[in-house]
Amino acid sequence: MTVAREVDAxxxxxxxxxxxxxxxxxLAACGSEADGAALVxxxxxxxTNEGREVSSLAYEAYxxxxxxxxEAICGEALDRFAVSSAFAAHRVGELGLKxxxxxxxxxxxHREPCYAASRWIIEALKSRLPVWKHERxxxxxxxxxxAPAAASGAGP
Amino acid sequence: MTVAREVDAxxxxxxxxxxxxxxxxxLAACGSEADGAALVxxxxxxxTNEGREVSSLAYEAYxxxxxxxxEAICGEALDRFAVSSAFAAHRVGELGLKxxxxxxxxxxxHREPCYAASRWIIEALKSRLPVWKHERxxxxxxxxxxAPAAASGAGP
Amino acid sequence: xxxxxxxxxxxxxxxxxxxxAERAALRECSARVAAGSTVSDLVEELRRAEGWxxxxxxxxxxxxxSYAEGGTRLSDGDEVALIPPVAGG
Amino acid sequence: xxxxxxxxxxxxxxxxxxxxAERAALRECSARVAAGSTVSDLVEELRRAEGWxxxxxxxxxxxxxSYAEGGTRLSDGDEVALIPPVAGG
Numbered sequence: 351m352t353v354a355r356e357v358d359a360x361x362x363x364x365x366x367x368x369x370x371x372x373x374x375x376x377l378a379a380c381g382s383e384a385d386g387a388a389l390v391x392x393x394x395x396x397x398t399n400e401g402r403e404v405s406s407l408a409y410e411a412y413x414x415x416x417x418x419x420x421e422a423i424c425g426e427a428l429d430r431f432a433v434s435s436a437f438a439a440h441r442v443g444e445l446g447l448k449x450x451x452x453x454x455x456x457x458x459x460h461r462e463p464c465y466a467a468s469r470w471i472i473e474a475l476k477s478r479l480p481v482w483k484h485e486r487x488x489x490x491x492x493x494x495x496x497a498p499a500a501a502s503g504a505g506p
Numbered sequence: 507m508t509v510a511r512e513v514d515a516x517x518x519x520x521x522x523x524x525x526x527x528x529x530x531x532x533l534a535a536c537g538s539e540a541d542g543a544a545l546v547x548x549x550x551x552x553x554t555n556e557g558r559e560v561s562s563l564a565y566e567a568y569x570x571x572x573x574x575x576x577e578a579i580c581g582e583a584l585d586r587f588a589v590s591s592a593f594a595a596h597r598v599g600e601l602g603l604k605x606x607x608x609x610x611x612x613x614x615x616h617r618e619p620c621y622a623a624s625r626w627i628i629e630a631l632k633s634r635l636p637v638w639k640h641e642r643x644x645x646x647x648x649x650x651x652x653a654p655a656a657a658s659g660a661g662p
Numbered sequence: 663x664x665x666x667x668x669x670x671x672x673x674x675x676x677x678x679x680x681x682x683a684e685r686a687a688l689r690e691c692s693a694r695v696a697a698g699s700t701v702s703d704l705v706e707e708l709r710r711a712e713g714w715x716x717x718x719x720x721x722x723x724x725x726x727x728s729y730a731e732g733g734t735r736l737s738d739g740d741e742v743a744l745i746p747p748v749a750g751g
Numbered sequence: 752x753x754x755x756x757x758x759x760x761x762x763x764x765x766x767x768x769x770x771x772a773e774r775a776a777l778r779e780c781s782a783r784v785a786a787g788s789t790v791s792d793l794v795e796e797l798r799r800a801e802g803w804x805x806x807x808x809x810x811x812x813x814x815x816x817s818y819a820e821g822g823t824r825l826s827d828g829d830e831v832a833l834i835p836p837v838a839g840g
Contacts, residue, residue, distance in 0.1 A: 389545065394541060631839055
């Protein structure tokens with residue numbers, strides 16, 4: 351159960367967006383004069399996944415919940431690590447090769463907690479964010495990534 | 507002793523520069539279609555350091571050696587970690603508060619080695635790069651950071 | 663649409679995503695269940711509906727946009743999302 | 752400039768940085784040492800020069816832009832940098 355929290359929008363921000371995350375401008379606001387370190391993680395669409403040649407993919411999200419959940423994850427990172435700000439954005443819709451699917455920025459007075467918080471946020475969003483990936487392959491087939499094998503065929 | 511190595515400029519790049527590292531454009535070339543992850547570390551001038559109020563600072567470098575050494579560090583990161591590219595830049599000259607002093611970008615097929623390589627590069631450059639920091643404080647005093655106390659007073 | 667056979671006292675807005683939306687061939691439906699029903703009760707009702715046997719018994723569920731346990735009691739008008747294995751990142 | 756008293760057979764371009772440049776009040780000088788001298792020999796010669804007693808015996812040194820051990824033998828025209836504690840990042 352997600353607990354309601356006071357959100358300080360200067361320190362915690364989250365977006366689920368169909369817009370490009372290339373040089374995502376709102377990240378510039380993450381961090382303050384007190385922060386000597388910032389770390390930006392970018393996830394991109396890879397040309398191959400588990401040995402298969404990816405041609406394109408689409409992310410689908412339960413957008414309202416995903417945005418709340420991503421914001422909650424950023425807030426939890428501030429509770430767990432000595433970081434002052436955490437911003438994160440996840441793309442939805444059709445993505446081509448090399449496009450940015452997810453971006454996470456954390457800022458802190460010192461660098462060590464940035465690394466720990468950034469990794470934690472990525473792991474948390476991968477396990478908790480209600481977002482689904484539909485991968486299409488060069489051979490024409492496609493699959494909902496993560497779906498059990500039995501459920502990944504055609505519909506009923 | 508640094509061993510001469512073949513440098514692949516598409517995978518390893520290093521700069522010692524007096525120019526701003528804010529949104530440092532050459533970093534965009536770090537990474538390829540095979541890379542699903544990229545990590546950008548930014549170090550910035552903090553308003554306080556060890557409890558003292560910083561007003562400004564200057565970085566001095568043994569520029570030719572520092573650039574070679576930074577390139578060597580990036581190359582070693584590629585040998586040590588499963589990352590495909592490592593670019594790094596260090597600023598020299600006068601810097602104001604919040605300005606970027608150092609930036610490191612690594613890209614890899616998978617995210618885990620990005621974190622390990624990025625941390626390793628930062629630690630290595632902090633211990634090896636022939637770069638010196640002259641901090642000036644709000645109270646008018648200044649110090650060469652890292653210099654032994656006996657050597658941090660006025661010249662002879 | 664309203665699912666046939668689910669005609670209880672309270673109405674649950676049920677959302678489907680990803681592979682579940684593909685299996686059910688719909689993204690949203692209204693399910694009526696008995697007052698006092700839990701998340702698990704709703705899932706069992708859905709699994710009994712025509713063409714819904716693919717729905718895993720232990721499906722992950724969110725109620726009103728927060729993850730919820732099977733024992734969570736539902737209220738009229740609740741929004742229940744059936745959450746396939748997530749794959750963000 | 753050429754340091755007084757360092758008048759050997761080979762000429763070493765000696766570079767100073769940061770707090771060392773401040774202590775010596777110069778950034779570069781030519782030091783002449785005996786042929787066959789090592790890095791440690793050069794450092795000892797420098798420490799004996801007028802106004803150079805502040806130079807640590809175990810100063811970190813780079814020869815021709817690579818870190819070098821005290822036993823490294825110097826050649827005419829080498830570039831030797833005296834490296835104060837570094838503080839990049």
